[in-house]
Amino acid sequence: MSDTSQDWFATPDAPRDDEILYVDVDGYEGPLDLLLDLARRQKVDLGKISVLALAEQYLGFIETIREKRIEIAADYLVMAAWLAYLKSRLMVPQAPSDDEPTGEMMAALLQFRLKRLEAMRKAAMQLVNRPRLGRDVFARGQPEPVLVERRNLWEASLYDLLKAYASGRERGIPQDYHLFERTVWSLQEAREILARLIGDSMDWVPLDAYLDQYLTNPEQRKTAMASSFASSLELARQGQIELRQTLTFGPLFMRRRQGDGKNN
Amino acid sequence: MTDDPPIGADFDEHGEVAERNLRILEAILFASADPLSPAEIAPHLGEGADIPVLLEQLARRYAGRGVNLVRRGDRWAFRTADDLSFLLRREEKESRQLSRSALETLAIIAYHQPATRAEVEEVRGVASGGGTFDILMQTGWVRMRGRRRTPGRPVTYGTTEAFLDHFGLESLADLPGLEELRGSGLLSSRLPPAFQVPLPFDGPLRDDEDPLDPDDRGESDPVE
């Protein structure tokens, strides 16, 4: 509890090697889960964590994984790209004309997402510990066949119907079909990954420049760039995001389109 | 009857314990799948609880109510009061589950409509018994739409308003598409690229569909 005075600009403690080595990526459900665990190790309120230290630790961890040449899911790499950008925003003073997001805003966004995830975990635990039917609380053990008007004599749920359809269709797929091992990011995947990354960011993020750093395998870099770019065009066409490029071959900025969606 | 059954007499120095035991007894008998004997009840109650007395007391409380505590041999259970037995369901009103093949046929008709029987069988990869279509017509969820203008003039099937109503759909367009079936795990993600889920259509007759004659009972169907 000694480091409650840390703010986002505090010099991060160098992540201790032993700490990092204990972290096993297989044990985490995605980059946010990993970040939350790292944040918990700072042993302070999530509102008071050092985001810079957190970003350093995460990037250090990804570095370790990459040195060991362990395959790591795209989600972790995209988060690394975003954190690298966050780190640069936190460390470089803001030019007045700059309309990229401030480091503070990005740090606040990250804290918000960590708090929200933690709150949902807590809620899940509270839910599961409620007095539950069939475990703590019971219905009549010998229901009697009282005449109750149901809407239909035939019982089937929408889920039953969809399940029947899906399994029926899958049965029709020839057994000898082999899916080739996919080393590409499909457009759908790239789109979903981008949506998770910039989902609630209202500010310009230069994704490609930072993504580039974390995709070391040239093949993967190409497919990730191509798919991300094509997907970003598609998202822009659908009105979900905006794109901006200030100079030729300059970084491509993207952000969620203002006022889209939910209020529409 | 009053809101508070005549328990006043129970509140002697042991009243609170007795009341607590009555609550437990009530809950256990309610939740049990079988009638219970005093010996089966005993482990749940405090030491020295007089179970026969508690049972009699609980039975008195429920006397005259919609549900009674009744004795069957040396076991006890809650039962609907005899004079309300008219509420009990008659045999023929039993609700029924659709068979697996009927459910699958229904789902294929829903997604692929308008679809002929041969088309459904092609998707399923197995012949549907005629009975399956009969049952689906009985449910009121499937209707004959018309006849396909192809050799043999097969009947085309589609879903009804009652189908949408039962499954809580605003329209057929609410049936999830390929991506959603996949996203929700109903379809595996390892599917051939050509795999498609059709867009169901329940509008008016299509160009290749003729209307049914009013007396057309779909006679191509081998089963009446």
Added chain:
Amino acid sequence: MTDDPPIGADFDEHGEVAERNLRILEAILFASADPLSPAEIAPHLGEGADIPVLLEQLARRYAGRGVNLVRRGDRWAFRTADDLSFLLRREEKESRQLSRSALETLAIIAYHQPATRAEVEEVRGVASGGGTFDILMQTGWVRMRGRRRTPGRPVTYGTTEAFLDHFGLESLADLPGLEELRGSGLLSSRLPPAFQVPLPFDGPLRDDEDPLDPDDRGESDPVE
């Protein structure tokens, strides 16, 4: 039949009718393992019976007993009392035990509903295996509600009445910690919570879940 419901005093001139209705209500609810809606109960009661009032009255009679009448969404059911769970507790069935990620997904759907898969994934920061949604729908606690009126028209998910029943909630407003979460802005999907923080909602389709136009049967995903 009476217009005024002076049921509070059971022994006035209308007391007998009310008492009979209460007995029938008690019998029907006691007999059913699943919660029942007023509409399902109505046919068994006399014409003009004030079912909400009768339900409240019956609930009061059973308050504090070993078995309580509880509300679950729009339906009502008898359930053993919460505080007796330490005596009645049974081991959870294997099939009912959810993985951590399924439980987390369930909570996110419950607190953020209606929620799309992408929104759940954004909160979790990771792609959900399709199996998670499949499992949650199998439990009967999660259902597909409709489609969101945004590009891509994604399916929206929400919880069911079986969810309320299983977790002992009268309504979504009873979700643990809901007020606190709402107050801290953690139920909004944006930062900062500029507009009204949404509450979880399991009612009929919302404005942004508009049913499709009749001629819009667009597959969800233009990118394929």
